[in-house]
Amino acid sequence: MKEGGGGGVVEGENWFSRWEEDLPSPEELMPLSQSLITPHLALAFDIPTAAAANANSINNYSSSVAAAGSSHHHPTATAAATDFDDLNCSGGGGGGGDEPARTLKRPRLVWTPQLHKRFVDAVAHLGIKNAVPKTIMQLMSVDGLTRENVASHLQKYRLYLKRMQGLTSSSSSSAAGSPADAATDQLFASAPIPHHFLRGVGGVGGGGGGAGPAALPHEPSFMPFVPVAAALQHHQQMVAAAVQQQYHQRQMGHFGSPAAGFDHGGFLARGQPPQTGMHRMGPPVPAAAAASSYADDLEEGARGGAGGRKVLTLFPTGED
DNA sequence: CGTCCAATAT
DNA sequence: AATATTGGAC
Numbered sequence A: 001m002k003e004g005g006g007g008g009v010v011e012g013e014n015w016f017s018r019w020e021e022d023l024p025s026p027e028e029l030m031p032l033s034q035s036l037i038t039p040h041l042a043l044a045f046d047i048p049t050a051a052a053a054n055a056n057s058i059n060n061y062s063s064s065v066a067a068a069g070s071s072h073h074h075p076t077a078t079a080a081a082t083d084f085d086d087l088n089c090s091g092g093g094g095g096g097g098d099e100p101a102r103t104l105k106r107p108r109l110v111w112t113p114q115l116h117k118r119f120v121d122a123v124a125h126l127g128i129k130n131a132v133p134k135t136i137m138q139l140m141s142v143d144g145l146t147r148e149n150v151a152s153h154l155q156k157y158r159l160y161l162k163r164m165q166g167l168t169s170s171s172s173s174s175a176a177g178s179p180a181d182a183a184t185d186q187l188f189a190s191a192p193i194p195h196h197f198l199r200g201v202g203g204v205g206g207g208g209g210g211a212g213p214a215a216l217p218h219e220p221s222f223m224p225f226v227p228v229a230a231a232l233q234h235h236q237q238m239v240a241a242a243v244q245q246q247y248h249q250r251q252m253g254h255f256g257s258p259a260a261g262f263d264h265g266g267f268l269a270r271g272q273p274p275q276t277g278m279h280r281m282g283p284p285v286p287a288a289a290a291a292s293s294y295a296d297d298l299e300e301g302a303r304g305g306a307g308g309r310k311v312l313t314l315f316p317t318g319e320d
Numbered sequence B: 001c002g003t004c005c006a007a008t009a010t
Numbered sequence C: 001a002a003t004a005t006t007g008g009a010c
Helices: A015-022 A039-044 A113-126 A133-140 A147-166 A179-184 A228-234
Strands: A108-110 A241-245 A310-314
Touching: A113 A133, A113 A147, A133 A147
Parallel strands: none
Antiparallel strands: A108 A241, A241 A310
């Protein structure tokens, strides 16, 4: 295997078929300033690490929770974590008493353009009325993705849509009042906005609805119902999820994929070069998600070195 | 109860 | 700024 080392340039249509070859050695992944400590250690608690080292360790999350609607997370108080087997990597010796750090928090999910694309497709195909976190999550079929993750992203996405509504005409969709907005919206800009997304988000009415501002007076019949679920289960199982580790934080981990052909979660780390694009990484996109037939992704470069952000990306199975 | 949503915190 | 977490409403 050849490893360019610096590269990070992923190319080829089906780069994922050889993603593991691209995996840099662990040492390569770690920028010089970071020290490694045992996974458990780092994960178990917040390590003060006053000493200087930001301990970064990688752990595996098995996500059994995500899709299973029946699963319950503990709503109560502090720990909402879905703990799971830690990656007890040491095959030889260790055995024993490892403690699965309970009360562990998941690493921050990073919404990659691909993930977002999946998100948008799901919403689009669901129709606004059914596009609620739980449903979206299920349709996305991304392993390890939680309802909370989706909810949070959805909230932001709605804000984005509203912002867009305010802007009529004038330049292309990228028109932004302030530079800040432009920067902010890059992620969202990477995905086409399905026609009827404008105005009309918010009150869903069914099932929970909370204090929605105002529901739609009437409900336009757009898309019937697409049994997308079935299709999704079939095909698309490769969406990239990413985990970000704040240099500041001491918790870390990565989503694992328990099923499918890969038994080891793969991860690819490093900031993304501005232009190094991965091309066409999206799955074949079967009929199910075919709504948007645009060329997709565009990667955004990491900005400023201020926060040396390491991004781990890996590929969940997508089991539901 | 479970979920949604908006607000708030990190 | 981008996510996570919390709290109130159904």
